Amino acid sequence: MRRPLVAGNWKMNLDLPRGRDLIETIRSGLETLDVRERVEVAVCPPEIYLFPTAAAISGTAIRLGAQNVYHEPSGAFTGEVSAEMIAETGARYVIIGHSERRHTIGHHEDDRMIHLKVRAARRAGLTPILCVGETLDERKAGQTFDVLTFQLAAGLVGLAFKSGSDLVIAYEPVWAIGTGQNATSAQAQEAHAHLRAGLREKFGRLADEVRILYGGSVKPDNAEEIFGQPDVDGGLIGGASLKADSFLGIIRAALAKAG
Numbered sequence: 727m728r729r730p731l732v733a734g735n736w737k738m739n740l741d742l743p744r745g746r747d748l749i750e751t752i753r754s755g756l757e758t759l760d761v762r763e764r765v766e767v768a769v770c771p772p773e774i775y776l777f778p779t780a781a782a783i784s785g786t787a788i789r790l791g792a793q794n795v796y797h798e799p800s801g802a803f804t805g806e807v808s809a810e811m812i813a814e815t816g817a818r819y820v821i822i823g824h825s826e827r828r829h830t831i832g833h834h835e836d837d838r839m840i841h842l843k844v845r846a847a848r849r850a851g852l853t854p855i856l857c858v859g860e861t862l863d864e865r866k867a868g869q870t871f872d873v874l875t876f877q878l879a880a881g882l883v884g885l886a887f888k889s890g891s892d893l894v895i896a897y898e899p900v901w902a903i904g905t906g907q908n909a910t911s912a913q914a915q916e917a918h919a920h921l922r923a924g925l926r927e928k929f930g931r932l933a934d935e936v937r938i939l940y941g942g943s944v945k946p947d948n949a950e951e952i953f954g955q956p957d958v959d960g961g962l963i964g965g966a967s968l969k970a971d972s973f974l975g976i977i978r979a980a981l982a983k984a985g
């Protein structure tokens with residue numbers, strides 16, 4: 727049984743006091759929900775806030791994640807942060823290959839760079855949350871499965887994992903991120919099943935332990951239906967992770983899945 731994971735990607739939002747307030751409200755909200763070992767919850771603040779966020783979540787079951795990493799361990803890479811540095815903050819997760827980094831920011835990350843980052847995360851003992859997903863044009867052209875196959879294979883080439891919990895995949899259709907237009911539960915399930923089949927081809931039965939999150943306009947009112955799909959193991963949440971009530975509502979939906 728895969729334990730659902732709900733991870734909040736704060737992106738470049740929330741200053742330090744607001745982030746702390748949010749953690750505090752989530753923390754007290756989690757006390758009223760019977761989360762225990764049933765659902766894992768993580769927050770991914772901007773990198774500069776990793777250490778203070780680690781302090782704010784200390785003593786709670788909330789885990790910490792980073793939103794990006796550089797692949798080299800150290801050196802003359804001005805402005806970059808290595809996986810080892812992220813691990814020092816106490817983070818367990820790092821988001822890699824987010825669609826905003828693939829398609830929007832700066833020089834656009836390609837699959838080779840994304841692969842190097844996944845490798846770096848493993849080197850430092852971090853669990854990568856590898857994001858994959860098709861653009862609207864690719865979906866319209868019937869290329870969704872080909873894109874997912876390629877991004878998954880390219881991201882993970884040559885890598886082995888001892889445990890399925892050392893890897894998380896996030897299916898994030900680019901057209902659904904931050905748009906308010908989520909994939910239907912059927913679209914999510916077929917993409918997730920396709921990704922799991924790809925993982926099975928590569929890793930055999932370990933694939934059944936890997937969590938595949940859905941990301942793209944998840945809200946409390948659509949989370950339960952999406953998470954109810956057999957291959958959807960929780961969510962990577964952007965906008966709705968910035969408010970405690972919506973994030974807690976989504977965690978509630980994951981609890982319904984966990985049973």
Ligand code: PEP
Nearest residue numbers: 903904941942943964965
């Ligand atoms: C994301 O940024 O990973 C994301 C899924 O954003 P949103 O939930 O806002 O669509």
